[in-house]
Amino acid sequence: DTGVSQDPRHKITKRGQNVTFRCDPISEHNRLYWYRQTLGQGPEFLTYFQNEAQLEKSRLLSDRFSAERPKGSFSTLEIQRTEQGDSAMYLCASSPHRDGPEKLFFGSGTQLSVL
Amino acid sequence: QKEVEQNSGPLSVPEGAIASLNCTYSDRVSQSFFWYRQYSGKSPELIMSIYSNGDKEDGRFTAQLNKASQYVSLLIRDSQPSDSATYLCAVTFDRGSTLGRLYFGRGTQLTVWP
Numbered sequence: 517d518t519g520v521s522q523d524p525r526h527k528i529t530k531r532g533q534n535v536t537f538r539c540d541p542i543s544e545h546n547r548l549y550w551y552r553q554t555l556g557q558g559p560e561f562l563t564y565f566q567n568e569a570q571l572e573k574s575r576l577l578s579d580r581f582s583a584e585r586p587k588g589s590f591s592t593l594e595i596q597r598t599e600q601g602d603s604a605m606y607l608c609a610s611s612p613h614r615d616g617p618e619k620l621f622f623g624s625g626t627q628l629s630v631l
Numbered sequence: 632q633k634e635v636e637q638n639s640g641p642l643s644v645p646e647g648a649i650a651s652l653n654c655t656y657s658d659r660v661s662q663s664f665f666w667y668r669q670y671s672g673k674s675p676e677l678i679m680s681i682y683s684n685g686d687k688e689d690g691r692f693t694a695q696l697n698k699a700s701q702y703v704s705l706l707i708r709d710s711q712p713s714d715s716a717t718y719l720c721a722v723t724f725d726r727g728s729t730l731g732r733l734y735f736g737r738g739t740q741l742t743v744w745p
Contacts, residue, residue: 556639558719558735559675572732607674620733622674 518542520623522608528629529598536594537626541610548591549620550583551607559607565591598630635722637736644743650707652739654720657701664696664703665721669738675719679705710743717741 521540529535541548546567551559562581563573567588580598585591595602605627609620634657644650652666663682667675681687681694681703693706703722707714717738724734 556737558635558721558737559733561732561734564732619677619680620675622676625674 520608520610520621522606522623522626524626525624526627526629528631530631531598531600533598534594534596535598535628536592537606537608537628539591539593539608539623540589541591541608542612542621545610545612545621546588547611548585549609549611550591550593551609551622553605553607553625554603562593595628598628600630603628603630635720635734635736637720637739639737639739641740641742644710644741646710646712646743646745648710648743650710650714650741650743652705652707652718652720652741654703654705654722654736655701656703656720656722656724656734658722658724659698659701661698661701661722661724663723664694665733666692666694666705667719667721667735669717669719671716707741710741712743712745715742 520542523538527535549564550562552562553559561574562577563583564571565585568585580596583593605625607622607625609622611620636655666679668678669675679689679692679694681696684696684698687694691708695704717740719738720736721733
């Protein structure tokens with residue numbers, strides 16, 4: 517499978533717990549993005565990386581959220597002290613720099629439910 | 632405040648008809664415009680991009696851009712039931728190509744009935 521891979525597909529957690537999601541981008545893509553989508557809404561930008569550098573982070577992202585992309589390969593998104601409002605689909609996308617930043621290839625997402 | 636507005640629908644058209652989806656955006660420095668299709672329970676996939684005023688055609692899809700009116704649309708000709716999905720309008724507001732943030736509208740749900 518040469519697409520964007522996300523793990524896990526579903527995550528159920530209790531309020532206050534920490535969760536971590538993983539994204540493996542398409543191998544030759546150097547840009548990696550995290551978005552969040554709730555029912556009936558479009559994807560909302562969280563952050564993005566070019567190689568291992570985190571270039572932009574949404575002001576909407578609280579300090580409980582952190583993302584890493586060590587060695588410019590896979591990425592992790594961690595949410596600390598989860599809240600019910602964090603329940604959403606977390607989408608990872610990658611893009612090849614040569615095609616511009618906008619041509620995003622999305623993974624299947626991680627559906628987070630905070631009880 | 633950078634905003635992308637879409638009528639959430641649902642938009643319902645018969646098979647073979649033209650479906651017209653509309654999107655407006657708030658910032659005149661918008662650079663690039665995209666239409667993504669999202670089937671229920673799936674992730675978005677890019678179907679069209681447009682960068683300059685006018686029309687761009689790709690198969691049954693035509694994107695139309697009017698920067699003066701801050702308006703972008705997607706026409707789907709000869710609509711098929713398989714086109715039933717949510718269509719997301721996405722815009723970049725940042726100048727240059729060094730920043731990659733896409734702003735998405737909430738999407739328009741399209742249903743094509745046989």
